[in-house]
Amino acid sequence: GAVVSQHPSWVICKSGTSVKIECRSLDFQATTMFWYRQFPKQSLMLMATSNEGSKATYEQGVEKDKFLINHASLTLSTLTVTSAHPEDSSFYICSASRSGRGYGYTFGSGTRLTVV
Amino acid sequence: GIQVEQSPPDLILQEGANSTLRCNFSDSVNNLQWFHQNPWGQLINLFYIPSGTKQNGRLSATTVATERYSLLYISSSQTTDSGVYFCAVVDSSYKLIFGSGTRLLVRP
Numbered sequence: 001g002a003v004v005s006q007h008p009s010w011v012i013c014k015s016g017t018s019v020k021i022e023c024r025s026l027d028f029q030a031t032t033m034f035w036y037r038q039f040p041k042q043s044l045m046l047m048a049t050s051n052e053g054s055k056a057t058y059e060q061g062v063e064k065d066k067f068l069i070n071h072a073s074l075t076l077s078t079l080t081v082t083s084a085h086p087e088d089s090s091f092y093i094c095s096a097s098r099s100g101r102g103y104g105y106t107f108g109s110g111t112r113l114t115v116v
Numbered sequence: 117g118i119q120v121e122q123s124p125p126d127l128i129l130q131e132g133a134n135s136t137l138r139c140n141f142s143d144s145v146n147n148l149q150w151f152h153q154n155p156w157g158q159l160i161n162l163f164y165i166p167s168g169t170k171q172n173g174r175l176s177a178t179t180v181a182t183e184r185y186s187l188l189y190i191s192s193s194q195t196t197d198s199g200v201y202f203c204a205v206v207d208s209s210y211k212l213i214f215g216s217g218t219r220l221l222v223r224p
Contacts (some may be wrong), residue, residue, distance in 0.1 A: 032210070034211070034212065036214075038157075041219075043202065043214045043215065043216050043217050044202070044204075044214040045214075046211060046212070046213065046214075049209075049211060091157055093157070093159070095212065097210075105149065105161075105212050106161075107158075107159040107161075109156075109157070109158050110157040110158065112157070
């Protein structure tokens with residue numbers, strides 16, 4: 001149990017376009033979902049936390065207007081990178097929490113975004 | 117916010133060797149997890165261990181919450197153990213904060 005599906009696995013887009021990444025909890029309802037970004041040979045940096053039906057909470061330094069997060073249901077959260085630039089190229093990973101209370105964090109397989 | 121530091125940053129082992137990875141954190145935490153990130157980026161949960169000791173095959177972990185550190189032991193290492201090991205702590209807002217990671221290479 002506790003499977004999180006993330007799509008697409010990789011995407012290449014042109015500068016200035018937008019890209020949407022989906023994160024679905026397949027067999028449980030996710031109270032909270034998290035979005036992380038990982039640059040090569042670095043750690044995972046938390047970008048934002050989203051709770052179903054409410055606005056996402058962004059970490060300091062993360063542009064809200066550039067990284068749009070929607071958590072419309074208990075099983076789906078989306079991250080849209082708007083007006084992407086080469087510096088947005090990175091590995092994006094979502095995580096879903098069943099409880100939102102410190103345990104049960106399940107990760108998607110990640111999306112490798114390349115902006116050319 | 118809470119700081120999570122891991123050591124060593126890089127580790128090279130010969131197959132069959134044992135190793136200890138360390139994770140220090142700067143404040144009390146609600147939980148702590150160890151992950152292995154494989155070459156494709158997938159995070160594999162190894163342990164939930166807010167305190168005490170757990171073992172799973174060749175891996176074991178110990179967290180001493182009062183002293184704010186956790187250790188991951190790998191015994192009889194295999195080439196498939198290569199990858200990056202992260203510890204992550206759950207802070208007071210129930211966010212999972214990752215450490216800097218230990219990059220492990222096991223040579224045959």
